[in-house]
Amino acid sequence: MVALMEKQEIINTFDAMRVQFDENNDRKERLIKLSREVTTISKKIIFLLHRVLTDNSSQEEENKKKRSDGVRKADPLFADIRKLFTAMGQEMQGDQFWRYVRSISPGLQEYMEALSFAYYLEHHALISYQKAQDTIKREDGTICFPLPLSDYVLGVSDLTGELMRFVITSIGRRGEEGIDPLAVAVFVRNCKADLEALVPHVRDLQKKVDVTVQSLLKIESAAYGIAVRGAEYAQFHHGSSGLDFGGGEDREAEDRWH
Amino acid sequence: MSIMDPADFEYLVNHLEQEGDLKDSIREVVADLEKRVRTMTAKLSKVHSTPSSEIPSLVKSVLSTLDPCKESTAAIAALIPPNQFWRWKDLWARHLQSSVFVMAFCEYLTSGGLITLQTCSSNLGIKEEWKDRFYLQAEDYLQGIITMINELSRLAVNSVTMKQFETPFKISQFVQDVFAGFSVLNLKNDALRRRFDSIKYDVKRIEEVVYDVSLRNLNDPNGGNQAPNVA
Numbered sequence: 318m319v320a321l322m323e324k325q326e327i328i329n330t331f332d333a334m335r336v337q338f339d340e341n342n343d344r345k346e347r348l349i350k351l352s353r354e355v356t357t358i359s360k361k362i363i364f365l366l367h368r369v370l371t372d373n374s375s376q377e378e379e380n381k382k383k384r385s386d387g388v389r390k391a392d393p394l395f396a397d398i399r400k401l402f403t404a405m406g407q408e409m410q411g412d413q414f415w416r417y418v419r420s421i422s423p424g425l426q427e428y429m430e431a432l433s434f435a436y437y438l439e440h441h442a443l444i445s446y447q448k449a450q451d452t453i454k455r456e457d458g459t460i461c462f463p464l465p466l467s468d469y470v471l472g473v474s475d476l477t478g479e480l481m482r483f484v485i486t487s488i489g490r491r492g493e494e495g496i497d498p499l500a501v502a503v504f505v506r507n508c509k510a511d512l513e514a515l516v517p518h519v520r521d522l523q524k525k526v527d528v529t530v531q532s533l534l535k536i537e538s539a540a541y542g543i544a545v546r547g548a549e550y551a552q553f554h555h556g557s558s559g560l561d562f563g564g565g566e567d568r569e570a571e572d573r574w575h
Numbered sequence: 576m577s578i579m580d581p582a583d584f585e586y587l588v589n590h591l592e593q594e595g596d597l598k599d600s601i602r603e604v605v606a607d608l609e610k611r612v613r614t615m616t617a618k619l620s621k622v623h624s625t626p627s628s629e630i631p632s633l634v635k636s637v638l639s640t641l642d643p644c645k646e647s648t649a650a651i652a653a654l655i656p657p658n659q660f661w662r663w664k665d666l667w668a669r670h671l672q673s674s675v676f677v678m679a680f681c682e683y684l685t686s687g688g689l690i691t692l693q694t695c696s697s698n699l700g701i702k703e704e705w706k707d708r709f710y711l712q713a714e715d716y717l718q719g720i721i722t723m724i725n726e727l728s729r730l731a732v733n734s735v736t737m738k739q740f741e742t743p744f745k746i747s748q749f750v751q752d753v754f755a756g757f758s759v760l761n762l763k764n765d766a767l768r769r770r771f772d773s774i775k776y777d778v779k780r781i782e783e784v785v786y787d788v789s790l791r792n793l794n795d796p797n798g799g800n801q802a803p804n805v806a
Contacts (some may be wrong), residue, residue, distance in 0.1 A: 320688030324752040330758035334713050412707040415661035445583045517632055518591035
């Protein structure tokens with residue numbers, strides 16, 4: 318039929334469109350809800366990871382294990398997120414993925430932040446795009462949906478903020494062991510350099526890089542504080558960082574101030 | 576020194592650059608479509624000063640540019656990777672909507688009916704096998720129809736100025752039917768909803784024209800330009 322001539326024909330056609338539109342809107346709503354759940358769980362993971370304590374013993378192996386154990390606590394939460402990804406994958410098959418990707422983007426970025434934070438704590442390195450994509454899997458190992466490069470990059474830039482918080486908090490906890498601020502400063506500085514190269518290609522990345530710069534300045538401040546007031550920060554005695562604050566006699570020096 | 580493995584970083588940059596290049600290529604081809612559509616809308620705008628007898632030839636002239644559009648749509652479809660229709664559609668949506676407007680308006684002027692989405696699609700040479708890369712999506716079709724309604728309210732006014740007093744009545748009936756169709760949809764607060772809200776004003780305007788004309792019996796072949804019939 319070339320044209321609809323009767324009112325009823327017109328109404329029938331629009332009615333069919335109504336059904337389609339309702340389906341699409343319902344799907345979008347479901348995906349937004351799933352994305353919010355991913356965000357909530359990711360935030361829980363991030364808070365959990367902040368509570369991970371690292372012990373700067375002289376055995377690097379022991380430290381590694383303590384960090385690993387801490388990070389493992391997040392595993393069940395990551396498993397929950399994978400279930401949500403599986404549900405999302407159901408809704409976004411074939412060409413529908415790009416239709417609804419904006420609805421799940423916030424959740425994806427929050428997830429990337431949590432994932433890269435956990436990876437950094439275990440491996441002191443940045444998780445690659447490929448490894449990150451590999452985590453978005455179903456039970457049977459197939460990929461739920463493609464991870465947009467932009468969400469990977471934006472999530473990674475959020476990671477630098479979390480590292481900043483982690484460093485500042487550990488310095489604040491006297492008597493408890495923290496993470497080496499100098500090493501983190503180097504990591505974040507290099508992160509920023511890489512991200513800047515990607516700014517022209519990823520929308521909204523510039524704002525995030527600006528925030529990363531702020532975080533970097535705070536971390537650099539903290540590292541400086543330790544270098545200058547070395548005696549008081551004896552717990553950061555860490556052969557690998559090259560900053561030697563001496564051994565046990567620093568505790569006496571510390572007591573002198575009280 | 577990069578925190579990313581150099582191979583990884585390369586991969587990211589290359590990938591992002593490729594996407595940028597693809598976007599540029601699509602834009603180039605869409606520009607061709609845009610030119611052709613503009614040619615049609617420009618010719619069509621003359622309808623407001625064209626007497627009814629000459630409308631069929633105006634429509635014919637407008638539609639002569641429709642066939643070449645098939646080249647543009649084919650060129651766009653060729654560039655889109657599989658399953659990525661929704662990723663790139665905003666680059667051409669506006670022009671596709673304009674082309675629907677042109678086709679719908681011409682169909683109304685020819686038959687007085689509402690052109691179907693399928694007809695618009697085949698007029699543009701859109702193939703079934705392109706369906707995950709390039710097709711005429713329902714919302715783009717509806718946007719084009721709304722533009723036609725906007726133009727019809729103008730035509731109602733201008734046809735009276737040209738002393739074609741039957742036209743507003745036909746337009747009025749048609750627009751009311753289409754508006755009734757639109758009212759069936761459950762729209763969310765998006766661009767389509769906002770444009771749908773604007774149709775109300777077109778409907779009102781057309782009604783006013785109809786009222787003005789009937790009040791003065793201008794559409795009566797025997798009377799005409801009499802004093803308003805107020806008792």
